[in-house]
Amino acid sequence: MPVDGGEQWRLNALHVLLHERLDSHFAGPVGDVLAQEPGRHRRVLDLCTGTGKWVVDMASIFPNVKFSGIDIVPIAPRTTPRNVHFEIADATQPLRWRDGTMDFVHARNVSLAIAHYPRMLREATRVLRRGGLFFSGEILRQVTFDPECFQGVPALDAPRADNFYRLINRTLALRGLNNYTDRIAEFVHASGQFDAIRRQNYVIPIGEWSSSPNDRRLGARCRDILAVFARNLAPMLKDAAHPDEFIGEIIEGFVDDIGSVRGLVAVYQTVWARRC
Numbered sequence: 723m724p725v726d727g728g729e730q731w732r733l734n735a736l737h738v739l740l741h742e743r744l745d746s747h748f749a750g751p752v753g754d755v756l757a758q759e760p761g762r763h764r765r766v767l768d769l770c771t772g773t774g775k776w777v778v779d780m781a782s783i784f785p786n787v788k789f790s791g792i793d794i795v796p797i798a799p800r801t802t803p804r805n806v807h808f809e810i811a812d813a814t815q816p817l818r819w820r821d822g823t824m825d826f827v828h829a830r831n832v833s834l835a836i837a838h839y840p841r842m843l844r845e846a847t848r849v850l851r852r853g854g855l856f857f858s859g860e861i862l863r864q865v866t867f868d869p870e871c872f873q874g875v876p877a878l879d880a881p882r883a884d885n886f887y888r889l890i891n892r893t894l895a896l897r898g899l900n901n902y903t904d905r906i907a908e909f910v911h912a913s914g915q916f917d918a919i920r921r922q923n924y925v926i927p928i929g930e931w932s933s934s935p936n937d938r939r940l941g942a943r944c945r946d947i948l949a950v951f952a953r954n955l956a957p958m959l960k961d962a963a964h965p966d967e968f969i970g971e972i973i974e975g976f977v978d979d980i981g982s983v984r985g986l987v988a989v990y991q992t993v994w995a996r997r998c
């Protein structure tokens with residue numbers, strides 16, 4: 723993805739949307755693992771931190787906890803609260819922290835960035851203390867209809883959105899980025915290092931089809947964020963040698979579908995687990 727104003731707007735807007743949907747900046751027993759202990763500073767690491775919004779918001783909720791955010795590019799803020807530190811680092815390489823230093827490792831929306839998730843998870847696990855918490859949150863890259871009130875078939879009822887996801891998943895896979903968004907719990911389980919693994923799906927409407935005013939507001943925001951997401955993928959599709967006209971049709975077809983098909987939802991899947 724580009725590192726520009728549009729992408730930063732998207733990351734920040736998505737951060738606010740997820741906070742509204744979960745009514746929290748986290749899921750799982752974060753309060754427990756970050757509870758103060760005399761003589762020990764609690765520590766949190768955010769992998770692929772992006773604009774660092776999550777870190778900065780969490781740092782104000784937990785002012786006595788030290789937060790570190792790492793990203794491969796310098797898009798995190800330069801001025802930070804006193805309990806926050808950002809640095810440039812590759813989340814798939816050995817991390818600089820010693821074994822068992824972290825109480826909580828957070829990895830949100832990293833599936834477009836990390837090709838080999840189990841490798842990143844191995845390092846996350848190494849730096850987590852026993853009893854520490856790992857959290858993942860990913861938006862599934864597929865067309866989904868609200869399971870409560872719509873029985874749509876993606877290829878028939880939202881064909882252009884379906885085509886878009888098929889194309890980007892294929893193109894990302896050619897770059898080694900397979901779509902593992904709904905396999906995180908499986909990776910965590912396969913590592914053999916965690917217990918109490920919990921997975922939960924949060925549904926967010928796309929567009930203004932809901933009868934609830936609040937869901938209509940969330941849906942409008944979600945639609946706008948997804949439209950920016952799609953348009954920001956144009957350079958990647960260009961790199962894959964797709965003609966400009968084709969890319970324009972695919973992206974604008976997606977934007978039309980998410981603005982007009984009733985019942986579409988985004989699924990945000992969270993997984994959290996305790997290190998054993």
Ligand SMILES: C[S@@+](CC[C@H](N)C(=O)[O-])C[C@H]1O[C@@H](n2cnc3c(N)ncnc32)[C@H](O)[C@@H]1O
Binds near residue numbers: 734793811831834
């Ligand atoms: C979609 S953004 C997610 C940002 C943030 N986690 C959030 O939820 O707002 C993915 C981020 O991963 C970063 N990234 C890509 N490859 C990385 C790597 N190997 N190590 C660390 N960060 C990486 C990108 O620069 C980008 O900021």
